[in-house]
Amino acid sequence: MEHLELFFKSIFIDNMVFATFLGMCSYLAVSKKVSTAVGLGAAVIFVLAVTVPLNWLLDQYILQEGALSWLGEEYAEYDLSFLSFIMFIATIATMVQLVEIIVEKFSPSLYNSLGIFLPLIAVNCAILGGSLFMQSREIPTLGLSLTYGIGSGIGWFLAILAIAAIREKIRYSSVPPALRGLGITFIITGLMAIGFMSFGGMLTGGDEEKKEISKVDSKIEKKELITEDAKEIVADNTNTNKQ
Amino acid sequence: MGLLSKKDAKLITDPLLDNNPITIQVLGICSALAITAELEASIVMSVSVMFVLGLGNVVISLMRNIIPSKIRIIVQLIVVATLVIIVDLVLKAFAYELSKTLSVFVGLIITNCIIMGRFEAFALGNGPWRAFLDGIGNSIGYGAILIVVGFFRELLGSGTLLGIKVLGDPIEKTGLYAIGYENNGFMLLSPMALIVVGIIIWIQRSKNTSLIEEN
Numbered sequence: 001m002e003h004l005e006l007f008f009k010s011i012f013i014d015n016m017v018f019a020t021f022l023g024m025c026s027y028l029a030v031s032k033k034v035s036t037a038v039g040l041g042a043a044v045i046f047v048l049a050v051t052v053p054l055n056w057l058l059d060q061y062i063l064q065e066g067a068l069s070w071l072g073e074e075y076a077e078y079d080l081s082f083l084s085f086i087m088f089i090a091t092i093a094t095m096v097q098l099v100e101i102i103v104e105k106f107s108p109s110l111y112n113s114l115g116i117f118l119p120l121i122a123v124n125c126a127i128l129g130g131s132l133f134m135q136s137r138e139i140p141t142l143g144l145s146l147t148y149g150i151g152s153g154i155g156w157f158l159a160i161l162a163i164a165a166i167r168e169k170i171r172y173s174s175v176p177p178a179l180r181g182l183g184i185t186f187i188i189t190g191l192m193a194i195g196f197m198s199f200g201g202m203l204t205g206g207d208e209e210k211k212e213i214s215k216v217d218s219k220i221e222k223k224e225l226i227t228e229d230a231k232e233i234v235a236d237n238t239n240t241n242k243q
Numbered sequence: 244m245g246l247l248s249k250k251d252a253k254l255i256t257d258p259l260l261d262n263n264p265i266t267i268q269v270l271g272i273c274s275a276l277a278i279t280a281e282l283e284a285s286i287v288m289s290v291s292v293m294f295v296l297g298l299g300n301v302v303i304s305l306m307r308n309i310i311p312s313k314i315r316i317i318v319q320l321i322v323v324a325t326l327v328i329i330v331d332l333v334l335k336a337f338a339y340e341l342s343k344t345l346s347v348f349v350g351l352i353i354t355n356c357i358i359m360g361r362f363e364a365f366a367l368g369n370g371p372w373r374a375f376l377d378g379i380g381n382s383i384g385y386g387a388i389l390i391v392v393g394f395f396r397e398l399l400g401s402g403t404l405l406g407i408k409v410l411g412d413p414i415e416k417t418g419l420y421a422i423g424y425e426n427n428g429f430m431l432l433s434p435m436a437l438i439v440v441g442i443i444i445w446i447q448r449s450k451n452t453s454l455i456e457e458n
Contacts, residue, residue, distance in 0.1 A: 018433070018434070019433060020277055020433075021272070021273050021274075021276040021277045021433065021436070021437075022273055022351070023273065024272040024273045024276065025269065025270060025271070025272055025273065025356040028269055028272065029269065082328060082331070082332060083328075084350075085324045085327055085328055085331070085350050085353060086321065086324040086325065086328065089320045089321075089324050089353055089354070090317070090320070090321070090324075093316065093317050093320055094317075122316060122320075123316070123320075123354050123356065123359050124354065125273040125274075125351050125354040125355070125356075127354070128350065128351060128353060128354045129273075129347060129351055129354075132347035132350045132351065133347060136346060136347055176445075177448075177452075178444075178445050178446075178448035178449040178452075179441075179444070179445050179448070182266070182269060182444055183441050183444040183445050183448065184441070186437050186438070186440050186441035186444060187437070187438055187441040187442075189437050190434040190435065190436075190437030190438035190441065191434070191438075193433060193434035193437060194432075194434045197432070197434070
């Protein structure tokens, strides 16, 4: 359930493109044709699914405050989190190279369709952004970080697929000259982002809020009961003193 | 300008309008949109990018003859990441609240396409002084768009500029609010950043028709 919730949240509510504008550069540059957009989108899903869990491990066992305690007690106070940018980007650049080599070796057909996009991905903000959000949102387990990586990859894939399809169709309409190309793409993306905002209420139904309120209420009631008890005890004492 | 030759001065003025990194080169959009809900954040972001791009261009340009071309992307990433860590630590030390607002977007300067784009396109082929001017010019062009977008979003969205209530107090109904003006909260939401940049591109291309793309 936890996984499913994070999965849908990362696809629709925290969509990489529409909620946080990550990976906009390649989103705008490679969305002229659906076929290339699919290739890049698939490569992003793939790389995010590999790098986010890997960076989660790095963060958990090397970078966080106290993460080095497995080395011995004298390392328990080390806090290397200021190094996270450099570690994450180095991991991503290395992984992208590795993935490229492995894919080329074992699946030449996949390499032919993804190949040209893989080097581009090392500098795609969506990839580094995925790892940085994983760190700042404190995702608790390795499995969840994998879910988060795949989910946000799919969200990015959906976004670039949608805009590429729209841009293929828009070629046949008469856009005002000054808006052609980049301008209209920006405005369409804005409108799509407004559409995606409607997913915001998907996971937070009214139920949770009510539960929280009732919990708070019960706490307050208990406090009142306690104070009443205390008053009675005080009153009893005063009575006995009078007697 | 005695200090700058005509050719050098062009490096700074060109990216402001005719070769603007955001509206023409389409680089560095990610951060430009995400943090422009407040003017202050946009200004800090522009200054950070200026620092990273100016210094990074100089460093890469100094090393351009000794970097093996096969691993140049990793070398460039390491240079940028180091500079960004400096920016991040300075922000955390002197403007903690602001660094919370910018959150991961300071880190994302590393993958800001504008930086890698300028390294590849300019710093690898030019001397340090020209590379420095190019870095400054491009980051001013980038900052200008950020500040314009931030200005309109904060003014129309929350009625303030840099946190100062320029349109009066919405709760006590002073200033413009006394005659029934309301803040447009929609401007603070992320989609409006895209639409504002779209409108800027529209205006710019209507003024300079040579920039118009084919459909």
